[in-house]
Structure formats: C-alpha cells, structure tokens
Amino acid sequence: MAQTATNKKTLSTGMKVLIILLAVAIVAGGILLALKIKADKDEELRQSIINSGVLHPGITIAGVDVSGMTPEQATEALKSAEEALVADVAFRITDGEHNYDFDITHFDITFDTKEVVAEAMTLGRTGDLETLQAEVADIALTGRSFSLSYEAAPVDVEGFVANIAAELDTPATDATFSVKQLEMNEKTDAINAVNIGLTEEEVAAGADIRDKRFDFVEGTNGFFLDQEALVSAVYAAAEAHEYGDVHFELQPVYPAVTVATIKQSLVLRSIASTSFSKGNYDRPTRVHNMTKACGLVYGTVMQPGDVFSCNDTLGPRYEKHGWQLAPAVIEGGANTEDQPGGGVCQVSTTMYNAILMGDYEIVYRQAHSSRLSYVDGGLDATINTGTIDFKWSNNTEAPIYVFTWIDTVNQNVWCEIYGLPFSGDFDSIKLVSKELPSIAPTADEFIPLASLTSPYWMLKNEAKKGYVYDTFKVYMMGEEEVRREKIATTTYKMHPNRYYVWPGYAGGALLPEYRLALPEN
Numbered sequence: 001m002a003q004t005a006t007n008k009k010t011l012s013t014g015m016k017v018l019i020i021l022l023a024v025a026i027v028a029g030g031i032l033l034a035l036k037i038k039a040d041k042d043e044e045l046r047q048s049i050i051n052s053g054v055l056h057p058g059i060t061i062a063g064v065d066v067s068g069m070t071p072e073q074a075t076e077a078l079k080s081a082e083e084a085l086v087a088d089v090a091f092r093i094t095d096g097e098h099n100y101d102f103d104i105t106h107f108d109i110t111f112d113t114k115e116v117v118a119e120a121m122t123l124g125r126t127g128d129l130e131t132l133q134a135e136v137a138d139i140a141l142t143g144r145s146f147s148l149s150y151e152a153a154p155v156d157v158e159g160f161v162a163n164i165a166a167e168l169d170t171p172a173t174d175a176t177f178s179v180k181q182l183e184m185n186e187k188t189d190a191i192n193a194v195n196i197g198l199t200e201e202e203v204a205a206g207a208d209i210r211d212k213r214f215d216f217v218e219g220t221n222g223f224f225l226d227q228e229a230l231v232s233a234v235y236a237a238a239e240a241h242e243y244g245d246v247h248f249e250l251q252p253v254y255p256a257v258t259v260a261t262i263k264q265s266l267v268l269r270s271i272a273s274t275s276f277s278k279g280n281y282d283r284p285t286r287v288h289n290m291t292k293a294c295g296l297v298y299g300t301v302m303q304p305g306d307v308f309s310c311n312d313t314l315g316p317r318y319e320k321h322g323w324q325l326a327p328a329v330i331e332g333g334a335n336t337e338d339q340p341g342g343g344v345c346q347v348s349t350t351m352y353n354a355i356l357m358g359d360y361e362i363v364y365r366q367a368h369s370s371r372l373s374y375v376d377g378g379l380d381a382t383i384n385t386g387t388i389d390f391k392w393s394n395n396t397e398a399p400i401y402v403f404t405w406i407d408t409v410n411q412n413v414w415c416e417i418y419g420l421p422f423s424g425d426f427d428s429i430k431l432v433s434k435e436l437p438s439i440a441p442t443a444d445e446f447i448p449l450a451s452l453t454s455p456y457w458m459l460k461n462e463a464k465k466g467y468v469y470d471t472f473k474v475y476m477m478g479e480e481e482v483r484r485e486k487i488a489t490t491t492y493k494m495h496p497n498r499y500y501v502w503p504g505y506a507g508g509a510l511l512p513e514y515r516l517a518l519p520e521n
Contacts, residue, residue, distance in 0.1 A: 046129040049136060056124050058139040061116055062148040071117045081148060082111050089152050091234060091246045093164065100164055102234065102246075107152040116146050154238045157231050165225040168250060172222035174257035177214045177266070179299040179401060188288065189322050190295025193405035197414070209268060213403055213418065216262065219255030226251055265398065267421045270358035270429070274350045274374045276343075277411035281374060286326035286343035287406070289317075290413055293347040294404040301401055302394040307363055308402070310348045310383045310390040317341025317385045329382075332493050333370030335461050345382045346374060346413055347404055348390045352381035354415035355392045356473055356487060357429045359422070360400075363391035367490045371467050376433035378469030378490035396420050426475035426482045436489075439466030444497040452502040455514045459499055466494030 055074055057067040062081035066074040086109055091102040123144055124136040185192035198207055210216075230248045237246055276282050276290070296314055317323045319340045326342030329335075345368065352365060353375070368382045381390040394400050400419035407414065422428070441463035452458070471487040499510060500518075 042129045046132055049129075049132045050125050055117075055120055056136050056139045056144075058141070058143040059120050059123065059146070060143065061113075061120060061146045063145075066117075066120070071114075071121060074117045074120075075113055078113050078117075078148065082113060082150070085111070085148055086150055086152065088243050090243055091237065092244065093161075093230070093234070093246045093248065095248050095250060098164075098168060100160075102154070102157075102160060104152075106155055106157075106160065107238070108155050109150055109152045111148055111150045113148055116148055120144070120146055152238055152241070154234055157234045158227070161225070161227045161230050161234070164230075165227050169224045170222045170253075172253045172255040173220045174255045175217060175219040175259045175262055177216045177259070177262055179301065180213055180215050182298070185291065185295055188292035188295055190292045191298045193294045193298040193403070194291060195407055195409060196405050197407060208263075209416075210263060210266065210418065213401070213416070214266075216259045218259050219257060221255070222253035223250035224253050265420055266401075266418055269400070269417050269419045269421065270354045270356075271414065271416045272350050272353035272357060273412045273414045274346055274353075275412050276346060276374060278373055280327060281343070281346070282411060283326055283343075285324035285338075287408065288324045289326055289341050289343040290347055291406050291408075292322060293341075293344045294406045294413065297347065297351070297402060297404040299401065299403060301399055303399050304394055304397055307391055307393045310344075310351075311385065312389075314341075314344060314383075317344065329368055329370060331461070333368065333464070333495065341385070345380070347415075348383045349375050349380040350413045350415045351402070351404060352390060352392075353379055353431060354417050356431055358400075358417045358419070359429055359473070360417075361393045361395040363393050365390055365392075365488075367492070369493045370464065371492045376431070376469075376471075377435055377467055377492070378433050378471035378488065379431060380490075394419075426477050428476045430474040430476055431487075432472040432474055432484070434470045434472070436468040436470060439468065439491075439494040441465060441494050441496045444499065446499050446501045446505060446507075448503045448505065449500040450503060452500060452516075454502045454504070455511060456516050457499055457501045457505075457510045457514060458516045458518050459497070460518070461495055461498050463497045464493075464495040467492040 054068045054070055055066045059066055061074065061078055062085065064074075064077055064081050066077060069077060086104060086107075089104050089107055089109065093100040093102055124132055124139055126132075127135070182191050182193060182196070184190070185194070196212060198209055198212065225248065230246070233246050233248070237243065276287065280286075293314055300308065300313065302308060315321060317340050319325070321340075323340040324342075325338040325340060327336045328339040328342040328345075330337050330339075349372070352362075355362065356379075365381045366388050367378065368380050371377055372380050382388055383390050396419055398420045400417055403414075403416045403418075405414050405416075406412070444463075447460065449458070469490050469492075471490065472484045473487055474484045475482040501510070
C-alpha cells in the first residue's frame with residue numbers, strides 16, 4: 001500500500017510539471033505569435049513605405065514641391081521649371097552693327113528630370129521600418145532638395161552662320177581706269193587734244209603724266225565672315241552655358257587690283273615729238289589739220305593683235321570733212337601745193353617714231369619722196385587719202401593706249417603710247433639715222449608746154465639731191481647698248497632741174513629775161 005501511495009505522489013508531481021511545461025509552451029507560443037503578428041505588420045508598413053509609388057513629403061526639385069507625387073506627376077510638374085531653367089538659352093550673334101538671334105529653337109535641349117526624379121524616389125526606401133520611418137520623418141522635417149540640369153546642343157550652327165555670311169560678305173572691287181575724256185574742239189570737230197602736257201609746276205611737284213591721260217578709280221575693300229571661327233565660338237559658348245552675345249568681326253578683303261598695280265602694267269612705254277616751229281610748218285591751216293588729226297587719234301585703244309590704220313582713223317582728207325588747205329608734197333617731192341589735210345603727215349611721222357621706240361610692229365610704212373626738216377632722215381611716214389597708209393599693230397599681250405596731242409605754245413606734235421613695260425634685256429629704245437652717200441641730180445629736163453612761145457620758159461622745179469638713210473633701233477639697258485636692229489633703208493628721190501619750154505625747143509640757153517613765173521595753184 002505504501003508503494004502505491006508513493007506512486008500516486010510521483011504521478012501527481014509529473015502531472016504538475018507537465019502542466020507547467022504546457023502552460024509555458026502556451027505562453028511562449030502566444031508570445032511568438034504576437035511577435036510574428038507584429039513583425040508582419042511592421043513589414044507590411046515598411047513595404048507600404050517602400051512601395052508607396054510617390055515622393056515623400058519634404059522633397060523639392062528645382063524649387064518645386066513634389067511631395068506625394070508619382071514620378072510621372074513630378075515630371076509633369078517640373079515642366080515649368082525646365083522652361084525657366086533654359087529661359088536664357090539663346091545667343092545674339094553680333095558685330096555691334098548687325099544682330100542675329102540664335103534662339104532656343106536652334107538648340108536640341110535634353111534635361112535630366114527623369115534621372116533626378118528617379119534619384120529622389122530612392123530616398124526613404126531602404127532599411128528597416130524604424131530606419132525608414134526615421135528617414136521619412138527627417139525628410140518631412142528638414143526637407144530634401146534636388147536641382148535639374150540640361151544639355152543644350154546647338155543645331156546646324158554652320159548653316160546659320162553661312163546665312164549670315166551670305167548676307168554680309170561683300171567682295172572687294174578692283175581699281176579701274178579709263179581714258180580721260182576731253183572736250184570737243186568745235187573748230188576741228190575732234191577731241192581738243194591741245195596743250196595737255198605737264199606744266200612746269202606739275203613737273204616740279206613730281207606729277208604723274210598718267211593722271212592727265214587716264215581717270216583712275218581706286219578699288220574698295222570688301223568684307224568676309226570667318227565662318228569657321230564664328231561656328232567654333234558658338235559651340236564653345238554653348239558648351240560653357242555662357243549665353244548672351246557672341247561677337248564676330250568682319251575680316252577685310254582687299255582688292256586684287258589697285259591703282260598702284262594698274263600703273264605697274266600701264267607705263268609710258270614710248271614718247272616722241274616733232275617740231276613745227278621752222279619754215280612754213282606753222283601755217284594756221286596746217287596747224288588746224290594737225291590739231292584735228294591729233295584729236296581723232298587721241299585715246300585710241302589697241303587690243304592685242306589690233307592693226308592701226310592712219311587713213312581709217314583720220315578718214316578722207318577733204319574740205320567737206322573739215323580739213324583745210326595746207327602745203328603737201330607733190331610730183332615725187334619735186335614741188336608742194338596746198339591740199340586739204342596738208343600737215344597730217346607730221347602726226348603720222350611722230351607716231352611712227354613712237355611706234356619704233358615702243359617696239360611695236362610696223363605693218364606698212366612709206367617715206368616721203370623728199371627729206372623733211374622736222375625729223376631725222378629715214379624716220380618719217382607719209383600718208384595720202386586712198387593711196388598711202390601708215391599701219392602698225394599691237395604685238396604685245398595687253399591693250400595699249402595712244403595719245404597724240406599738239407603743243408601750240410612750244411610748237412610740237414607729241415605721241416605717247418602707254419602699255420606693258422619692256423621685259424627682257426632692255427628698258428628703252430633709241431632711234432639712229434645714218435646718212436649714206438647722196439644721189440646727184442641727173443641732167444636737166446625740158447618739157448614742152450603748148451601755151452609757151454619762143455623764147456619764153458618756166459622753171460618747173462629746181463634740182464634736188466637724192467638722199468639715202470639707214471635707220472636703226474638701238475636697244476638700251478640704262479646707258480648701255482644691248483643690241484641694234486636695222487629698221488629700213490630709205491631713199492629720197494633726186495630731181496634734176498626741170499623746165500617748161502615752148503614746143504620745138506631744140507636746146508640752147510634759156511635767157512633769164514624771158515622766164516615766166518609758174519601760175520599759182
């Protein structure tokens with residue numbers, strides 16, 4: 001029986017322990033359950049914070065409060081901030097006088113708005129609930145601010161600048177020149193090429209004779225825009241976000257041809273003169289004819305290859321064309337008579353000398369039949385309407401300009417020729433006339449004249465020696481002779497004494513007391 005009681009006592013103790021253990025388990029289980037429930041609620045709250053999908057209160061971007069906004073809403077709300085951010089994105093491209101607006105429409109602009117909003121969304125999204133709550137609370141209390149940035153890439157700067165250049169680029173204008181126009185001479189109906197040389201005062205002042213023969217107009221500078229430099233400046237300013245004025249300066253373009261360069265290739269290549277101060281050369285009618293001829297030739301422009309004809313330029317010498325009667329050589333140089341245009345041969349002769357000294361090509365030249373006193377032997381050139389011409393050509397590669405004029409004060413005829421300077425081994429040409437042995441007159445000639453009766457007679461012309469000349473061009477370099485070339489051999493006719501006698505004259509002496517004068521022309 002005692003054993004049974006002991007057993008009962010042991011059983012009772014075991015049950016107590018079991019009950020206690022069960023109770024402890026129940027309590028522990030409750031605690032664990034409560035803890036789990038709390039943990040689940042905390043996690044649910046944490047997830048709700050993390051996955052709220054909106055920006056936490058207290059967040060501003062570019063000064064805009066985006067609290068509680070979704071990223072899309074925030075992005076939309078920031079449009080005005082974006083516009084404000086790029087409000088000054090523009091250039092005024094200017095040189096101080098011309099202004100060109102390179103405004104925002106000429107930029108390709110990108111903002112980092114989405115990236116900034118995404119970054120702002122990461123705030124208060126990591127850590128445990130307590131950390132999140134603390135961070136969210138701090139954001140709400142102290143705030144978090146973000147700024148926006150942008151990239152503004154200029155679009156087609158090259159085209160914009162090219163349009164500016166198209167408007168502003170101005171080509172330079174080259175200098176020009178033209179033959180100086182003189183007034184017409186009413187008496188000669190030709191240019192008044194009279195007394196147009198340099199005065200003593202002009203010579204003393206170093207005046208340029210070309211300024212009296214030509215009207216020179218200086219060229220003007222042009223301008224161009226350095227497009228490459230301006231394009232680089234715009235790109236650099238855009239990269240640095242330095243908006244406002246971008247300055248440029250037009251660059252000068254200088255004329256390729258100036259008056260100075262024109263004058264380098266327009267020189268007084270040759271000049272010749274002859275005097276009409278001796279003998280009967282200064283007769284007013286003869287001076288009139290020379291003045292008219294000079295005026296008709298004055299300012300003639302000869303292109304390369306052109307041939308100059310005196311007869312074509314002067315036209316027929318008849319009184320109806322304004323030519324006056326003046327001495328002209330007739331009968332092969334045996335006599336002279338007044339003819340319309342007498343004296344123009346002095347102009348062609350003066351020109352002939354200038355042509356030779358200018359090294360131009362003689363196409364056709366004929367000397368007078370008798371020697372002249374106003375030019376060295378062999379250096380004259382005669383002309384006659386319809387029969388004898390003086391022709392020469394421009395054998396250079398540039399135009400030449402011929403000026404003939406008359407100096408009535410010093411009684412000279414002048415011919416000036418302007419063109420390219422000489423090139424090669426010489427810089428001037430001298431003319432040399434060498435007289436050869438003369439030709440003696442032959443025996444007297446007697447010409448019957450029906451109007452004469454014995455023993456009356458007339459002297460038709462006195463005997464004249466014939467003259468022969470060799471002429472040369474002497475090429476000079478400074479004072480040194482380089483070479484010489486023969487121009488021509490010119491022969492002036494000899495003339496015997498010629499008499500008009502009565503028909504049937506058989507020779508013998510002609511008595512002076514029966515001499516009759518030749519009738520005047």
